[in-house]
Amino acid sequence: MATAYAPHFIRSENVAADVTTSSSPSPVTMVQDELKKIAAYKAVEFVESGMVVGLGTGSTAKHAVDRIGELIQQGILTDIIGIPTSIKTQEQALSVNIPLSDLETHPVIDLAIDGADEVDPDLNLVKGRGGSLLREKMIEFASKRFVVIVDESKLVDHIGGSGLAMPVEVVPFCWKFTAQRLELLFEEADCVAKLRICPKTGDPFVTDNSNYTIDLYFKKSIGDLKAAGDAILRLPGVVEHGMFVDMATTVIIAGDGGVTVKNKS
C-alpha cells in the first residue's frame, strides 16, 4: 500500500534476537509531529480490510485514526470496525466515518494502534498521560496484535526513566488517602504522587470513566514492573495503572534517522 509518508528506509528489529537490517540517515531533522505521523502511517499499513481495529488516543494515534478514515474513504480499506479507546477518539473516528463498535460486541480485536509516553528496551510502556489509560488497557489487552507508535523522544532506559508522570486512575472517594498509600508503596523509589488538575479550570481532571488520575513521579527505579503493578492494583481505591507490561507486540519508532520497527518475540 502506498503512503504519502512512506519513509526512505525502515530498520527492523526483533527485540529478543536484536537483528538489525538496513539504515541510512535522513537529511532532514523532522519536527516531532511529522515523526508521529510517519510512525502512525507505517502502523496503518498493518490494517487489512475486514479487521476489528482498536483506535488509540493522543496526538500520535490521532494520525492513525485520520489515515484509516482516509483509506476507508478511498475504498482501499473496507469492512473496518473501530473500537475507540476514549470519547475523544470516538468523536474523531466518527468525524472521519470509521464504523464503530465496542468491546462487548467485539471482544476480540485484530489489531490495536496507540501511542505511548515511555517505551523501554523490552517494549514495556507507560501510557495515560493523555488521560485514557483504563479504556486503552482494556482494549489493547483484548487485541491479538498491539502496535505502538512513537517518536524517538519516548524511548527510555527504564520505566519511569523520563522523570515524567506514571499515571494511576483512582476513584475520587478519599483520593488523598490513595495518593498517600501510593507514595508509601514506592517510598524506596522516592515517589511523589500528585492529583492531576485541569489547567483551564483548576479542578481535578476527570477521566471518561468519572475517575481521577494520580500522577506518580519516581526519582529512583521502581524495580520489577510486574510486582510494582500488582502492588498498585492491590490498593483499594486504585482502578488501573499506566504501566503496560508485556502488552505491545510491535513498536514503531520514528526518528531523524528513519523508522525502526521492533517486534516482541
Ligand SMILES: O=C(CO)[C@H](O)[C@H](O)COP(=O)(O)O
Ligand atoms: O496514553 C495515552 C493517552 O492516554 C497516549 O497514547 C500517550 O499519552 C501518548 O500521547 P501522544 O501521542 O500525544 O504523545
